[in-house]
Amino acid sequence: MASAISFKEVTRLPGTLGRAGELSTPHGVVSTPAFVTVGTKATVKSLTPDDLNSYVGNQIALANTYHLFLQPGHEVIKEAGGLHSFMNYDKPLMTDSGGFQVFSLGAAFGKGVTKFAKGEDGDVEKEETIEREARPTVYSKEIAAAHGKLCVVDEEGVTFTSHIDGSMHRFTAERSIEIQQALGADIIVAFDECTSPTADYAYQKEALERTHRWAKRSVMAHRRDYEAVKKQGIYGVVQGGRHLDLRKESATEMARLDFDGFGIGGSFSKEDLGESLRVVNEVLPADKPRHLLGIGEPEDIFMGVENGCDTFDCVAPTRIGRTGTIYTTGEGKLDLRKATFTRDLGKPDSACTCYTCTHFTRAYINHLLKAGEMLGPHLCSIHNLHFIVVLTDGIRQSILDQTYEQFKVQFLSRYLSL
RNA sequence: GCGACUAUGGUGUAACGGUUAACACUGGGGCUUGUGGAGCCCUCAAUCAGGGUUCGAUUCCCUGUAGUCGCC
Numbered sequence: 001m002a003s004a005i006s007f008k009e010v011t012r013l014p015g016t017l018g019r020a021g022e023l024s025t026p027h028g029v030v031s032t033p034a035f036v037t038v039g040t041k042a043t044v045k046s047l048t049p050d051d052l053n054s055y056v057g058n059q060i061a062l063a064n065t066y067h068l069f070l071q072p073g074h075e076v077i078k079e080a081g082g083l084h085s086f087m088n089y090d091k092p093l094m095t096d097s098g099g100f101q102v103f104s105l106g107a108a109f110g111k112g113v114t115k116f117a118k119g120e121d122g123d124v125e126k127e128e129t130i131e132r133e134a135r136p137t138v139y140s141k142e143i144a145a146a147h148g149k150l151c152v153v154d155e156e157g158v159t160f161t162s163h164i165d166g167s168m169h170r171f172t173a174e175r176s177i178e179i180q181q182a183l184g185a186d187i188i189v190a191f192d193e194c195t196s197p198t199a200d201y202a203y204q205k206e207a208l209e210r211t212h213r214w215a216k217r218s219v220m221a222h223r224r225d226y227e228a229v230k231k232q233g234i235y236g237v238v239q240g241g242r243h244l245d246l247r248k249e250s251a252t253e254m255a256r257l258d259f260d261g262f263g264i265g266g267s268f269s270k271e272d273l274g275e276s277l278r279v280v281n282e283v284l285p286a287d288k289p290r291h292l293l294g295i296g297e298p299e300d301i302f303m304g305v306e307n308g309c310d311t312f313d314c315v316a317p318t319r320i321g322r323t324g325t326i327y328t329t330g331e332g333k334l335d336l337r338k339a340t341f342t343r344d345l346g347k348p349d350s351a352c353t354c355y356t357c358t359h360f361t362r363a364y365i366n367h368l369l370k371a372g373e374m375l376g377p378h379l380c381s382i383h384n385l386h387f388i389v390v391l392t393d394g395i396r397q398s399i400l401d402q403t404y405e406q407f408k409v410q411f412l413s414r415y416l417s418l
Numbered sequence: 419g420c421g422a423c424u425a426u427g428g429u430g431u432a433a434c435g436g437u438u439a440a441c442a443c444u445g446g447g448g449c450u451u452g453u454g455g456a457g458c459c460c461u462c463a464a465u466c467a468g469g470g471u472u473c474g475a476u477u478c479c480c481u482g483u484a485g486u487c488g489c490c
Binding site: 036038039040041045046062064067096097098099100101104189194237263265291292293294295296297300313314315316318319320322323325335338339372374377 | 448456
């Protein structure tokens with residue numbers, strides 16, 4: 001049966017796993033490498049679809065199953081004609097499975113645990129505490145009640161409480177797929193468990209094998225619905241934490257299943273991100289797309305591309321933008337709230353051609369941010385998304401032009417002010 | 419003009435006559451990677467002025483100054 005999506009490698013980055021390609025979806029072709037703008041709740045925060053088209057230029061966006069299931073509910077969106085119609089966006093969309101939120105909004109919520117492990121061993125005692133509490137399977141309902149939240153993983157799925165109103169819900173692989181079919185994105189994602197970077201090897205392995213069983217059930221659940229299969233492709237998610245053997249095992253298993261593409265999820269350390277991705281992408285088939293889940297600082301994108309990743313999503317551009325920090329070409333990340341910009345009449349990023357940078361000064365944005373005006377976060381989000389999308393487009397072009405190395409050196413030396 | 423009350427960081431408030439004058443906001447610095455218009459960490463910053471009582475005064479007394487309220 002013809003799949004709803006397909007991928008074609010166009011040009012290989014010599015001597016690496018990197019490539020420029022074309023990802024075909026029912027709502028159009030995505031030229032890769034590409035940055036997927038994050039629109040968790042069926043909106044890229046503060047931007048209209050017209051803003052995205054006019055000011056950002058992204059080719060594809062990502063929404064979230066967990067959030068939309070809780071609010072407004074996938075039935076509402078289905079009745080509205082699906083996500084594209086509901087949010088009036090006609091470009092390719094993907095939905096994340098909700099597996100990550102089990103980790104980020106469940107066990108780890110409010111504990112300051114992120115998917116990125118710190119490079120060095122920090123506060124060991126603290127980490128052990130977090131690990132114990134962040135291991136969903138040891139979470140009893142009593143403990144959960146004491147913490148005011150619930151997140152219990154079992155073989156079939158996850159029982160959790162809403163971070164919005166505390167109501168109890170249950171996700172299984174089949175349920176996640178059912179919800180994602182109702183949402184109707186071009187690309188949906190198999191239900192997975194994202195483990196804490198502080199979890200021990202035994203737990204990571206146990207969770208990984210469970211995720212593999214969920215992956216198989218996810219793809220089977222999706223393939224059963226012929227109508228959905230015509231409209232939606234499905235990605236399997238490689239996990240395995242920071243363990244290369246688990247990563248390789250996971251990639252091998254995912255490659256074996258009938259997926260249209262792959263997500264690479266879970267925790268990494270900044271130091272060995274590249275190696276982890278290489279190990280995974282050496283195993284994943286070259287004729288299918290690979291999406292690096294949740295990672296997308298400028299320097300990370302280079303690392304991901306060189307090691308075979310095609311698409312990236314990351315909340316950073318909008319999250320840091322919302323609180324006033326922008327990417328700049330020559331000064332790295334800049335917090336425009338700082339007093340030093342109060343009278344700075346220069347462009348936010350001197351080298352940028354985005355709407356924000358061609359219309360407003362640092363002083364004005366500094367004022368908006370400090371005054372709590374919503375235009376501030378809006379303008380910074382426009383710039384950051386434009387910045388990262390243009391960067392990714394540039395990476396693609398440099399692969400096509402065989403000038404990747406020069407492009408990378410030039411960009412990073414300016415961005416990191418080396 | 420008279421009387422009462424008040425006077426503590428930039429702002430608003432704490433502190434039986436007894437360690438280093440506390441808290442919130444603001445200001446400054448930092449963190450943020452399948453979302454978090456949030457949150458957390460660090461930090462600058464004050465006893466209106468001048469006398470007096472006391473071992474010791476933000477605290478009690480006097481004068482001045484300023485403000486608020488009330489009264490001819």
